[in-house]
Amino acid sequence: MSNISLIIEERAANVGSFLVGRLLPFRQKRAVGPFVFLDHMGPEELKDYQNLDVPPHPHIGLSTLTYLFEGAIMHRDTIGSEVEIKPGAVNWMTAGKGVVHSERTPEYLRDSEKSLHGLQIWVALPKDLEDTEPSFTHIEAEQIPSLQLGDVKVKVIAGEVFGKKSPVPVHSKLFFLEIKSFEARKINIGEELFGESGLYILEGAIKSEGHKYEARQILIAKDSSLCEFEMLANTTVYIFGGEPFPEERYIDWNFVSSSKEKLRKAREMWENQKFPEIPGETGFVPYPNFKK
Template identity: 75%
Template sequence: MSNIDLIIEERAADIGNFMVGRLLPFRQKRAVGPFVFLDHMGPVTLKDHENFDIPPHPHIGLSTLTYLFEGAMVHRDSLGYEVEIQPGAVNWMTAGKGVVHSERTPEHLRHSDKSLHGLQIWVALPKELEDSAPLFAHVEAKDIPHWHQDGVDIKLIAGEVLGKKSPVPVHSSLYLLEIKSTHAATLAIGKHLFGESALYILEGHIKSDGNIYESRRILVAKESSLCEFEIGTNSTVYIFGGLPFPEERFIYWNFVSSDKHTIEKARNDWRDQKFAKVPGETGFVPIPERKN
């Protein structure tokens, strides 16, 4: 019997001047453990007159995780942080009761051809931390745990699993693993996983229960402890999940909360520009119109 409960294909989504492949949320699966949002950015090549520019926009009730494979991006936020994100580093911003940030092509790349490829992820906060003060952390690539095991290269981007712990300061029980292969290998890691679990195939393919699954899709497991698969040659997959929260999470635009009234207040506060400002930024992303 297959351990795959649901297959989620990437769907095109427009985030302003940039198209992404949206994976979560999905109508049949709003979250996997505490993970409530996953966008695959690129790969895209931008010409010398094209740049990635997302003006200041707000978040509440979540932590954002930006992880690049190629290119670079400058993060600026209302806490005063300004960091250039490089491939392999983890940019982790906890919004709590509210934070504003922008994401842009670095100045040194704005007038040359460049590429951009990566993941943008939202992790919901436990209910007791939804109204906490915002925080920011940036972990360099060299500080992310990485090792070779069972014929593959593994990185623990965030969380704690497989006897390892990432330095990314997460707020609940979760895991985000990167697994890369140069040759086909069989992995039986389910006994180490917990809660809800899913596998995202970035490139290459995997085999499970006699079936081959190609890239650009998420496979949601029925039972994380039964996670076993064969990763194909030159393939990259991400296994993510953790303990789900007892309360439902609501998402409107960039806001996540267990309380709809909190989201409505954030919506009104952003419309009235009551959020803190990002130093050095003047523009902002307007609140989207409600759909009838």
């Protein structure tokens, strides 16, 4: 019997500046452990007149994780953070009861050609932390722990696996791993995983139980403890998941919560511009006019 319960293909989604590949949430799978949202940005080649510009927009009830493969993004928020993220580093923002942030091409790159490629991830907060004070942590690339499994390189981007603990200050039991192969190699890491798990193929391909799976797919495991597959040469995958929460999480635009009432209040606050403002920023992303 196959250990793969679901295969999710990237679907195009418009985030305002350009199209991204949306992976989570999915109609048949709203979350994998505490992970409730996953976008694949790019790879995008931007001209000297093109820039990433995501104006101020709000979040509640989640932590955002930004991880780049190429390019740079300037993050600004209402906590007072103003940080440029580059490839291999992690931006981890916990919205808690409410935060507003913007994401833009840094000023020194705005008039030149540039690339942008990375992952944008939302991790839901435990119910008792949904109203926590917002916070922001930047982790440099060299601070992310890594290890070698033969000729396969593993980075522990978030969580604790293989006796390595990421400095990313997560709020629940989870894991987010990068695995790169240079030669074909069988991988068996089920004993390290727990809860629910998904495997995203960024590039290359893997084989599992006689089937071959290509890039830009997420494979959802029936049992994370049976995570065994073959990576083909020059393949990069991301394995993520963890313990699911006992309560359902609801998503309304950029808001995540175990309470629909909190979502309604957050929406009203944003529509009435009651969230704090980012110093030096102008404009904002309006709440979308969803069809009811």
